[in-house]
Amino acid sequence: QVQLVESGGQLVQAGGSLRLSCAASGRPFSSYAVGWFRQAPEKEREFVAGVSWSGATTHYAVSVKGRFTISRDNAKNTADLQMSSLKPEDTAVYYCAAYSDYFRWDPFSAGKYDAWGQGTQVTVSS
DSSP states (O other): OEEEEEEOOOEEETTOOEEEEEEEEESOGGGOEEEEEEEOTTSOOEEEEEEOSSSOOEEEOTTTBTTEEEEEETTTTEEEEEEOSOOGGGOEEEEEEEEOOGGGOOTTOGGGOSEEOOOEEEEEEO
8 A cells, every 4th residue: 555645735826826835655655546635624535637557647626726736756766836817715634645456547537536635725815
């Protein structure tokens, strides 16, 4: 099993940028696709971005496309989420998650991920 730890969340003004990082340990990180999800108070957890095992394929939620960029470095066992042009509605706890089923990749479905980090708080002030 892989263990995930997120970092980088903080308070930022609207229009600003932030980079979140997800550090993995345990099983080889290249065995997993990675997703970023977020959950705002009283809302369901939602998909933000996903990256394939090699990093060649990415997916984004419509709400963040063009503003967020997901990347990974398998040699460093990290996956990052670069966020720019942040809006107050981006305020949430952000989670990274690991997905192992290589032949049935469904990056959008939180229930299909194998492991989750503890989350990092991002707050965007207006």
